[in-house]
Amino acid sequence: AQKVTQAQTEISVVEKEDVTLDCVYETRDTTYYLFWYKQPPSGELVFLIRRNSFDEQNEISGRYSWNFQKSTSSFNFTITASQVVDSAVYFCALYYNYGQNFVFGPGTRLSVLP
Amino acid sequence: DTEVTQTPKHLVMGMTNKKSLKCEQHMGHRAMYWYKQKAKKPPELMFVYSYEKLSINESVPSRFSPECPNSSLLNLHLHALQPEDSALYLCASSQGGPQPQHFGDGTRLSIL
Numbered sequence: 572a573q574k575v576t577q578a579q580t581e582i583s584v585v586e587k588e589d590v591t592l593d594c595v596y597e598t599r600d601t602t603y604y605l606f607w608y609k610q611p612p613s614g615e616l617v618f619l620i621r622r623n624s625f626d627e628q629n630e631i632s633g634r635y636s637w638n639f640q641k642s643t644s645s646f647n648f649t650i651t652a653s654q655v656v657d658s659a660v661y662f663c664a665l666y667y668n669y670g671q672n673f674v675f676g677p678g679t680r681l682s683v684l685p
Numbered sequence: 686d687t688e689v690t691q692t693p694k695h696l697v698m699g700m701t702n703k704k705s706l707k708c709e710q711h712m713g714h715r716a717m718y719w720y721k722q723k724a725k726k727p728p729e730l731m732f733v734y735s736y737e738k739l740s741i742n743e744s745v746p747s748r749f750s751p752e753c754p755n756s757s758l759l760n761l762h763l764h765a766l767q768p769e770d771s772a773l774y775l776c777a778s779s780q781g782g783p784q785p786q787h788f789g790d791g792t793r794l795s796i797l
Contacts, residue, residue: 604783616788666783675727
């Protein structure tokens with residue numbers, strides 16, 4: 572079965588704190604892709620990153636970083652020095668080849684307080 | 686501003702009405718998607734069009750009828766909806782397969 576779990580339903584932090592959003596996935600495919608999307612209150616989902624199953628290099632983009640570990644089937648997302656504008660729901664998603672379909676995790680609602 | 690445009694942004698309709706949601710993209714993407722999202726839930730895939738042909742229908746009730754008039758446009762025709770169909774309807778487009786999807790702002794639909 573293809574499944575994405577985001578165990579943290581809601582997280583609240585104070586501005587400038589670092590925060591890590593967890594994502595654990597399940598798939599029997601050897602070729603798959605993992606994504607993170609941000610959904611601010613306005614509604615649209617904003618693409619943040621895509622990793623394929625053969626590339627375990629961690630990635631940093633400004634204050635954002637991602638840690639992909641196949642050994643634990645995890646693809647965690649860290650925001651460094653959080654800002655109020657980071658407040659949103661964050662979804663981790665899995666694309667698996669045979670289903671040619673996306674599976675979204677349940678999402679984590681992040682609130683960054685001033 | 687998003688590159689995928691959805692209209693209208695809000696829609697209130699009765700259960701006997703017929704209405705349509707519209708989605709437009711000009712990024713040359715070959716795949717377009719409709720998702721339904723209930724409050725505090727992730728998006729659920731409804732339909733996928735690839736090269737203007739319906740390729741995936743996730744067992745959606747027939748009161749939802751998709752249409753892809755051309756490669757840039759995607760419609761969702763609504764008829765005889767139920768109160769439980771109230772949700773945010775999101776359109777997305779991509780180059781297909783595992784390529785990132787680009788989402789519109791969505792249409793917030795309320796069924797009275």
